[in-house]
Amino acid sequence: MAEPASLAPKQLGAYFALMEAVSLLQHEVEKQLRAEGDLSWIQFQLLARLADSDGRLTMTELADGVVYSRSGLTYQAGLLEKAGLITRGPSPDDERATLVTITEAGAALVARVLPGHVEVARSLLFDPLSDTDVDRLGDLMTRIRGHMRALPPRSAAPRKRRTP
Amino acid sequence: MAEPASLAPKQLGAYFALMEAVSLLQHEVEKQLRAEGDLSWIQFQLLARLADSDGRLTMTELADGVVYSRSGLTYQAGLLEKAGLITRGPSPDDERATLVTITEAGAALVARVLPGHVEVARSLLFDPLSDTDVDRLGDLMTRIRGHMRALPPRSAAPRKRRTP
C-alpha cells in the first residue's frame, strides 16, 4: 500500500482484523436470525432494545445507538408492525412523537431466537478466547465505544442527537 | 431480556460493545471515504486489496474475505471500472475468469484518501488505547478472525470457498 501515514503497521493490522472479524460475525448472525426468526440484525436489535425497556420507547429513543437513519427506522418499524411484533401509537405527552410498544408475539420471538443467537456469538466469537481474553475484549470495546459516543459529530448530523 | 441462555453477562456486554463500536466506526469511515474520494468502504477495501497485490486478481480472489455476494462484487467492479479505477480483462489461464487490475488513477486515489482514512481510525479507535491495548486488540482480533475463517460454513455457501 502507499504509506503507513503515521499509523504503525501493528495498528493497521488490528484495525483490519477488527473490521473483517466483525463483518464475518455479523454475516453469520444475520443468517441465524433470518433462518430462525426471519429477522434482520437491525430488527433483532430493535426488538431486544424494546424488550429490555418494557416497551414504550419513542422512535428516536429506539434509533439512538442503532445509528440508522430516521427513514430506515420508519421502514423497519413498518415491517415489524405489519408482522405484529410491535405496535405504534401516539404519545400522550407529545403529539409528534410515536410510542413504540413490543407485543407478546414480539417478545416471544426474541425469546425464541435468542438462544441460537447467543450460540452463534459464542461459537464464533468466544470460542477461541480465554476468560481473561473476554475480560480484556469487553474492557477495550467498552472504552472504545464510550470514546466514540462522546465524540462531536465530525461535520455531520444537523439533527441527530439531542444535546441534553 | 428473556434469559442469558448460557452466555455470561460479561460476554454479552463485550459482544454488544464490539458490535456497536464497529458499527459507529464503520459509519464514520464511510463518511470520510465518501467525502474525500467518493468511495464506499467496500470499494476502498477492493482497491486497497488490489494495490497490495500488484493488481491482477480474479474476481473470486478479490471477493475472498470481503464476504460479499458475487453479484455485489460484479456491481461494484462495474462502478469502479466506469470510474476508471480498475480494468477488467480475460485471464490467459482460464477463459472463465476475469482478471482485475488497478489503474494508476485507482492507485492514486487510494493514496490520496488513505491519510484521512488512517486519521479517522486513529482518532476514533486508537485514541483511547495505550500501546499495550493496541497489541492486545490486534492479538485478540487476529485470533478471532482466524477462528472464523477456518470455520465450516454453517449450512450455507453451496459454492463459496474453494476447499484447497
Add this chain to the structure above:
DNA sequence: GTCATGTGCTTCGAACTCGAAGCATCTGCC
C-alpha cells in the same frame, strides 16, 4: 472425443438503505 458435473462471472428481480424534502407539532421570544 464426449458427456456430466463443477466453477467463474453476470443478469435479473426484490428488498433494503439513506438523504432530502415535507408535514405536523412544540418551544421560546416578543
Add this chain to the structure above:
DNA sequence: GGCAGATGCTTCGAGTTCGAAGCACATGAC
C-alpha cells in the same frame, strides 16, 4: 396570543445489496 425556528416522524426517489437463475468455460470419467 402569535410567530419563527426546532423537533419527531414519514414519504419519496435513487442507489445498493443479496440470492436465484443463467451462460460460458474447465475438468474428469468413460
